Each structure stands twice: as structure tokens, then as C-alpha cells.
Amino acid sequence: MRHHHLYRTGALLALCAANALTPMLVQAQNYPAQPVTMIVNFPPAGVTDLVGRALAASMSQNLKQTVIVQNKGGAGGAIGATAVATAPKDGYSIGFVATAALTTLPQMREVPYQVDSLEYICRTFDVPVYLLVAPDSSFKSAGQLITFAKANPGKLNYATVGPGSLPHLASLDFADVAGVRMTHIPYQGEGPAVTDLLGKHVDVYFGTGAVATTHNLRRLGVAAPKRQEESPDTPTLGELGYPIVWSVMGGLIAPHGISVAARQTLEKSCAEAVNTPAYKSALAQLKVGWAFSDSAEFKSLILADTARNRLVLKSADLLLK
Numbered sequence: 001m002r003h004h005h006l007y008r009t010g011a012l013l014a015l016c017a018a019n020a021l022t023p024m025l026v027q028a029q030n031y032p033a034q035p036v037t038m039i040v041n042f043p044p045a046g047v048t049d050l051v052g053r054a055l056a057a058s059m060s061q062n063l064k065q066t067v068i069v070q071n072k073g074g075a076g077g078a079i080g081a082t083a084v085a086t087a088p089k090d091g092y093s094i095g096f097v098a099t100a101a102l103t104t105l106p107q108m109r110e111v112p113y114q115v116d117s118l119e120y121i122c123r124t125f126d127v128p129v130y131l132l133v134a135p136d137s138s139f140k141s142a143g144q145l146i147t148f149a150k151a152n153p154g155k156l157n158y159a160t161v162g163p164g165s166l167p168h169l170a171s172l173d174f175a176d177v178a179g180v181r182m183t184h185i186p187y188q189g190e191g192p193a194v195t196d197l198l199g200k201h202v203d204v205y206f207g208t209g210a211v212a213t214t215h216n217l218r219r220l221g222v223a224a225p226k227r228q229e230e231s232p233d234t235p236t237l238g239e240l241g242y243p244i245v246w247s248v249m250g251g252l253i254a255p256h257g258i259s260v261a262a263r264q265t266l267e268k269s270c271a272e273a274v275n276t277p278a279y280k281s282a283l284a285q286l287k288v289g290w291a292f293s294d295s296a297e298f299k300s301l302i303l304a305d306t307a308r309n310r311l312v313l314k315s316a317d318l319l320l321k
Helices: 002-029 047-063 075-085 142-151 166-178 190-198 209-215 260-273 277-286 295-315
Strands: 036-040 067-071 093-098 118-128 130-133 157-160 183-186 204-207 218-222 247-255 290-293
Touching: 036 047, 036 075, 047 067, 047 093, 047 118, 047 209, 047 247, 047 260, 047 277, 075 093, 075 118, 075 247, 118 209, 118 260, 118 295, 130 142, 130 209, 142 218, 157 166, 157 190, 166 183, 166 204, 166 247, 166 295, 190 204, 190 209, 204 209, 209 218, 247 260, 247 295, 277 290, 290 295
Parallel strands: 036 067, 036 093, 157 183, 157 204
Antiparallel strands: 093 247, 118 247, 118 290, 130 204, 130 218
């Protein structure tokens, strides 16, 4: 009788355990059962934010739940990346990031995350870095700017969206290849950087074609393998004798360890969203390059960029000591 009692107790405990798991399983299978928050790691109105909002709108349609954009800018994107890496693993807090915060910043300074702290859902855009000046700048060509910079070492001030951003790495590579020395003025986002460029507090901006279009900035060159459709008259830096290629890549991420069901749902949703006419139209208006990589390819690109960026940071003596 004692054995029978133990059997019944064990069965009862197993049943209780199964019942306790049932809500969790149902919740995962019904994902998403509530609105999803998408953390963007740059302030409002920049490229990362605008592309993230376009993606959120398209994902809201196929998830049948609102995807709420929450901006957490600052520290070159590290604040937003940290927020995603440390968020609950239930799939209701995801991130949309420009990836330098993942491929560069952990190699420059102590941050509370690493590449493996995150899940890579999909890459959704890729946009080359331009060498930009204000529309009324005295510099009409990259050649003029380089001639001035060589004659006046350190006098030119250039802006980027922050230390360790892709435009910052592009600027380091450009200065190295062109043999010039300029002074870096970092900003928290595109908005304040362009405001100071237009106000003549800085002379040059390394940024995207989207911001050039929005503010009618003069494009002196593009760090791309070929000329861009959006600006066919802008020479590549390679054509000018400075063969460097840099682009801002971005996409959807999530905290490492989210449920398989949530991850698969997000991957499917993202793949559908980037192919919607609404998303493609939004990117075309922003002059941002459409791109898509699935989870595995996105992570492999992240790892490749991390290795490449390490070489540039080492050359500039910016690696974390």
C-alpha cells in the first residue's frame, strides 16, 4: 500500500508540474498575445529610427499586435543595445539597431553585453557612408577638402553619430588612407550633428544618403564599391583614389535565450515585413538601401564585421586595454 501511495503522490506531483507548465506553453504558442516593444538604439528622426518605425508598422500588420517603438539612444547605441540584451526573454522586448553598437563598442570600452548576448533575427537595411558637407560649404569636392586638411592638420572638425559608430570607423579609415588629420566631434545622433554642421560648428559629416537628402547636404564622395542610384553624380571614394568601403548595417535583434516559438514567429514576421510594398517604399523615400539576411546570415555578417572593425580600432589605438 505504501508503494501505491508513493506512486499516487508521484503522479500527482507530475500532474501539478505539467499544469504549471501549461500556461507557459500556451503563452509561447499564442505569441504574441500582447503588444511588442521594439527598442531602437538611436534617437528619433535618424536613419535607424525611421527604418525601425517602417519595419514596426509592417510587422504590426502580420503579427496582429502593435509593435511599439521605444527610443533609447546615447553612448553610440550602447544604451539601447544594453536594454535589449538585459530585457526579459519572453519576446515582448526586441531591438532594432545599427550594428556598430555590437561589432565595435564592446571592443572599445566596457559594456554590459557581447555579441553572444543577443539573438539575431534578421538584417533589414544596409546603407553606405557618405562624406558630406553643408550646402553652402566652401568645399566643392573631396579633393579640395583633402588639400585643405593636409595643409591644416587637425583644423577641420568632423561629426559622426558617436565614437565607434560605422561612420566613425569610416572616417578613421578615410583619414588613414588619405593621409590627413581631422578632429572628431561625436554626437548622440544625426539630428544634433546635422544641426551643428548647418550652423558651421563642424565642417564635415560622415553619414548617410538619407540625411543628405533630408537636409540638402552636399555629397563629396561615397564609401561604396560603385556609384549609388540615389546620387549618380557622387563619385566613390575609390574613384578618387581612396579605396574604402563602409556601410551602416541594421536589423532586428532580441535578448539571447528567447523561446524558440517567439524567435521563429519574429523571424517569419520580419521576413514578410521587409518584402511589403510599404516597407520598401519607406526605404526608397529615405534613400536607404533595402537588404535582407536571415538569422544565420545576419549573425555571420556581425562576426565578420567584428573582426574587420577590430583591425581599424587597433590601427587607431582605440581597442579596449
